[in-house]
Amino acid sequence: MKNIMAKIGLARLIIVLFLLFLLVMAVILEVPLPALFSNILVRFGMNAILVLAMVPAVQSGIGLNFNLPLGIICGLLGALVSIEFNFTGFTGLLVAMLVSLPLAIVSGYGYGHMLNRIKGQEMTVGTYVGFSIVSLMSIFWQILPFTSTALIWAYGGSGLRVTISLDAYLSHVLNDFLAFEIAGTVIPTGLLLFFAFTATLVWLFGKSKRGLAMQVAGSNEKFALANGINVDKERIMGTILSTVLAAVGIIVYSQAFGFLQLYTAPLYAAIPAVAAILIGGASLQRAKIIHVVIGTMLFQSLLVVALPIINIMAEGNLAEVVRAIVSNGIILYALTRTGGEAV
Amino acid sequence: MNLLQMKQITKTYNANKVLDQVSLSIKEGEIHGLVGENGAGKSTLMNILFGMPVIHSTGGFEGEILINGEPFTPHSPKAAMDMGIGMVHQEFMLIPGFTVTENVKLNREKTKPSFLSRIFGRRLEQLDKRTMAEDTKIALDKLNMTIDEYARVAGLPVGHMQFIEIAREVDKDTLKLLILDEPTAVLTESESTQFLAVARRLADMGISILFISHRLDEIKQITDSITILRDGELVKTVDTNQIEIVDIARLMVGREIKIAREDHKDQKVAAEPILELKGFKVNMPGEKVRGIDLQVRKGEILGIGGLAGHGKLGIANGIMGLYEASGTIIKDNNELPLNNPRKALAASIAFLSEDRRGVGLLLDDSIGFNIVFSSLELQDKFTTHVGPIRLIDNDAVKEHAEKMIEALDIRCTSYRQKVRYLSGGNQQKVCVARALTLEPDLLLVSEPTRGIDIGAKKLVLDTLVNLNREFNMTIIITSSELGELRQIADRIAIIYNGQVSGILPYDASDEEFGLLMTGKKLGELNKAVN
Numbered sequence: 001m002k003n004i005m006a007k008i009g010l011a012r013l014i015i016v017l018f019l020l021f022l023l024v025m026a027v028i029l030e031v032p033l034p035a036l037f038s039n040i041l042v043r044f045g046m047n048a049i050l051v052l053a054m055v056p057a058v059q060s061g062i063g064l065n066f067n068l069p070l071g072i073i074c075g076l077l078g079a080l081v082s083i084e085f086n087f088t089g090f091t092g093l094l095v096a097m098l099v100s101l102p103l104a105i106v107s108g109y110g111y112g113h114m115l116n117r118i119k120g121q122e123m124t125v126g127t128y129v130g131f132s133i134v135s136l137m138s139i140f141w142q143i144l145p146f147t148s149t150a151l152i153w154a155y156g157g158s159g160l161r162v163t164i165s166l167d168a169y170l171s172h173v174l175n176d177f178l179a180f181e182i183a184g185t186v187i188p189t190g191l192l193l194f195f196a197f198t199a200t201l202v203w204l205f206g207k208s209k210r211g212l213a214m215q216v217a218g219s220n221e222k223f224a225l226a227n228g229i230n231v232d233k234e235r236i237m238g239t240i241l242s243t244v245l246a247a248v249g250i251i252v253y254s255q256a257f258g259f260l261q262l263y264t265a266p267l268y269a270a271i272p273a274v275a276a277i278l279i280g281g282a283s284l285q286r287a288k289i290i291h292v293v294i295g296t297m298l299f300q301s302l303l304v305v306a307l308p309i310i311n312i313m314a315e316g317n318l319a320e321v322v323r324a325i326v327s328n329g330i331i332l333y334a335l336t337r338t339g340g341e342a343v
Numbered sequence: 344m345n346l347l348q349m350k351q352i353t354k355t356y357n358a359n360k361v362l363d364q365v366s367l368s369i370k371e372g373e374i375h376g377l378v379g380e381n382g383a384g385k386s387t388l389m390n391i392l393f394g395m396p397v398i399h400s401t402g403g404f405e406g407e408i409l410i411n412g413e414p415f416t417p418h419s420p421k422a423a424m425d426m427g428i429g430m431v432h433q434e435f436m437l438i439p440g441f442t443v444t445e446n447v448k449l450n451r452e453k454t455k456p457s458f459l460s461r462i463f464g465r466r467l468e469q470l471d472k473r474t475m476a477e478d479t480k481i482a483l484d485k486l487n488m489t490i491d492e493y494a495r496v497a498g499l500p501v502g503h504m505q506f507i508e509i510a511r512e513v514d515k516d517t518l519k520l521l522i523l524d525e526p527t528a529v530l531t532e533s534e535s536t537q538f539l540a541v542a543r544r545l546a547d548m549g550i551s552i553l554f555i556s557h558r559l560d561e562i563k564q565i566t567d568s569i570t571i572l573r574d575g576e577l578v579k580t581v582d583t584n585q586i587e588i589v590d591i592a593r594l595m596v597g598r599e600i601k602i603a604r605e606d607h608k609d610q611k612v613a614a615e616p617i618l619e620l621k622g623f624k625v626n627m628p629g630e631k632v633r634g635i636d637l638q639v640r641k642g643e644i645l646g647i648g649g650l651a652g653h654g655k656l657g658i659a660n661g662i663m664g665l666y667e668a669s670g671t672i673i674k675d676n677n678e679l680p681l682n683n684p685r686k687a688l689a690a691s692i693a694f695l696s697e698d699r700r701g702v703g704l705l706l707d708d709s710i711g712f713n714i715v716f717s718s719l720e721l722q723d724k725f726t727t728h729v730g731p732i733r734l735i736d737n738d739a740v741k742e743h744a745e746k747m748i749e750a751l752d753i754r755c756t757s758y759r760q761k762v763r764y765l766s767g768g769n770q771q772k773v774c775v776a777r778a779l780t781l782e783p784d785l786l787l788v789s790e791p792t793r794g795i796d797i798g799a800k801k802l803v804l805d806t807l808v809n810l811n812r813e814f815n816m817t818i819i820i821t822s823s824e825l826g827e828l829r830q831i832a833d834r835i836a837i838i839y840n841g842q843v844s845g846i847l848p849y850d851a852s853d854e855e856f857g858l859l860m861t862g863k864k865l866g867e868l869n870k871a872v873n
Contacts, residue, residue: 204729204732204734205732208732208733208735209719209720209733209734209735210732212719212720213720216705216716219705219707219708220704220705222698222701222702223703223704225684225702226663226696226702227688227716227717227720227721228683228684228685228686228687228688228720228721285707286707
């Protein structure tokens with residue numbers, strides 16, 4: 001019994017119990033469950049790749065990647081280019097990803113170099129690099145030479161909009177692919193398949209020679225050195241992978257959400273992703289795909305289920321408050337654990 | 344009259360006895376030397392005397408301490424200081440941004456009333472900087488030091504910092520006993536000389552000094568009497584003028600050796616060298632190698648010994664490229680690139696580090712992964728091709744790991760068990776297994792039995808001998824335990840001050856080893872014995 005408890009972990013246990021409590025409340029308050037489940041699946045699929053971006057970062061030893069906005073901006077740029085040239089549907093999705101890929105690789109490489117100079121401070125520095133880049137890009141969104149009317153402000157004729165509707169372009173491309181309905185619950189097959197595909201790639205990399213060297217560099221620098229591994233190079237590798245996944249992740253997220261959000265929207269994008277993987281059982285030193293799946297599922301379920309219930313039971317924006325408490329609380333809890341063992 | 348008496352002190356850490364019935368007494372105004380190898384229990388003894396929290400959080404100690412004949416239980420460093428015991432630590436405990444005066448007077452500042460203190464109480468009194476500076480000057484004068492007492496500590500030479508630490512202790516009026524823990528380790532030669540003169544001066548003023556050092560010539564030069572510890576036991580307490588340095592060294596390291604050596608029947612030692620070092624220098628902190636010429640014959644077991652801090656550990660680390668090295672390494676008649684671990688491993692050299700848990704193991708990975716990783720990374724073994732990528736072949740890992748676990752008798756639940764949960768001896772065997780998987784022809788082993796219980800020690804050593812006999816593997820074993828070297832090595836090189844002071848056969852006498860360890864020539868043997 002104690003063993004099982006230890007395996008699940010106190011934090012996760014509390015969250016699961018709270019989630020069960022919310023589900024019971026949902027039944028009592030007659031919130032339609034099939035709609036809730038559809039929602040959970042969509043939110044899971046749209047967030048999971050952003051959470052997955054944490055895995056190579058942790059494995060390579062740079063810790064949780066608080067600089068997710070860097071990759072997100074590369075993804076947004078890809079999507080913008082794709083729209084600018086009027087690509088739609090799957091072609092649009094593919095073009096967006098192909099454009100964002102080299103951007104993410106180059107920026108991840110540069111950021112990785114920077115992280116090698118500030119070993120031990122990656123998470124703090126990452127947070128602020130993220131803030132700076134988002135602010136810098138707020139200027140660039142104004143002056144980048146996009147011309148598509150779907151992208152720029154209707155009045156004035158220059159500068160990108162804050163929110164760009166994807167209705168005519170990428171919206172729900174993955175969500176609606178092979179989607180079907182069981183007992184009122186819609187299964188977003190394409191979305192889930194795409195996550196499964198990405199996760200498999202990351203998993204395969206983790207089992208490969210290159211991936212193992214990266215993980216060894218991340219878990220014991222001295223050991224890696226003694227085995228002839230170039231630790232700095234492996235860390236850069238992890239940073240690039242994480243940045244690329246963030247870029248792909250935001251494209252998947254946006255197509256499900258139906259909008260591209262520019263300007264300050266990416267500012268805090270890392271926080272829910274970090275919280276999710278920690279809830280899933282990852283630590284600052286160790287992260288696996290299973291942590292991504294469990295964590296994203298729990299975290300997003302909590303948000304989806306809590307929203308209607310709290311809206312019925314209380315006035316105002318309490319659901320957002322719960323989200324903030326859970327996500328920031330779990331991060332705080334994880335960072336206070338000595339040695340960064342799993343929450 | 345004995346100022347300090349420690350009687351029958353026994354201390355255990357997690358059922359591991361680190362001090363066993365050790366007694367020590369110091370007279371007033373005496374300089375007493377405390378010597379012993381790393382792990383002999385010197386630091387633990389001092390921590391007990393100084394009331395360090397680590398002692399009490401691990402269950403206290405047994406035995407009795409008397410100061411001026413009165414029983415004294417040091418339950419905190421504060422209590423020890425109140426009794427007039429001062430300690431100068433190996434690492435400096437100075438605040439770089441503060442001046443010399445502020446550091447010396449830290450937490451014992453002289454103050455005068457001020458406007459605020461009249462309202463809010465004593466803690467807000469103003470510092471009386473002038474009196475403080477005068478006190479500091481007096482303390483520094485006692486040490487024959489001329490340092491500007493208003494200078495900031497940051498940027499002062501290391502030697503000065505050591506003196507400031509001592510000035511802080513000397514400034515305490517109550518100081519009766521000063522503990523100096525390896526005070527000269529960081530000093531230059533001239534600073535050391537000055538330092539020793541100061542120690543003598545303090546003793547003449549009536550302050551007793553407990554002097555801990557690895558430099559035996561200093562111990563011999565300055566102390567009045569000496570206590571020698573070995574493996575947590577008291578070996579001998581003796582007046583300094585009754586013992587020679589050589590004998591001190593011998594008593595420190597020379598345990599009774601039951602030479603259970605097996606015959607050399609299967610050993611094939613070739614005439615040509617497998618490895619040659621020329622003018623080899625390694626910049627490893629605390630274990631500097633300052634120019635070594637050494638030849639290792641193919642098929643032999645070469646022991647490397649010497650006292651701690653003289654550089655014996657630097658050699659293997661330097662060959663593997665883990666610390667910055669210069670000079671020439673010739674392996675199998677080819678020059679080996681320096682500072683490149685990958686090239687060293689590719690040249691069929693494997694290394695068991697003295698820092699087993701840090702360098703040698705991935706504590707949170709499975710036994711199997713630990714065993715195969717080096718070979719997987721460097722030799723592409725244990726992998727299968729899936730399309731363009733190489734994936735780890737878990738079946739091959741399992742098969743090999745289980746073979747190794749059986750061959751080396753690694754006690755574990757399965758090859759999947761995390762290495763963290765193994766005992767020290769079994770962890771060492773995992774390291775051995777990893778090195779063997781590389782199939783090296785030269786194996787470097789550093790402190791293979793450190794932190795391992797006696798039963799496992801023998802197993803590890805036997806394994807090394809077997810490797811040498813069965814696979815004709817050349818082994819260089821570095822160890823602080825001379826007995827261990829003499830048990831399995833054919834020749835033993837003794838390192839002194841970063842250089843080879845001599846190479847002896849395993850059956851040379853204790854006196855000869857003692858001489859070399861203290862940097863003397865073998866020719867002086869007769870003189871020393873007489």
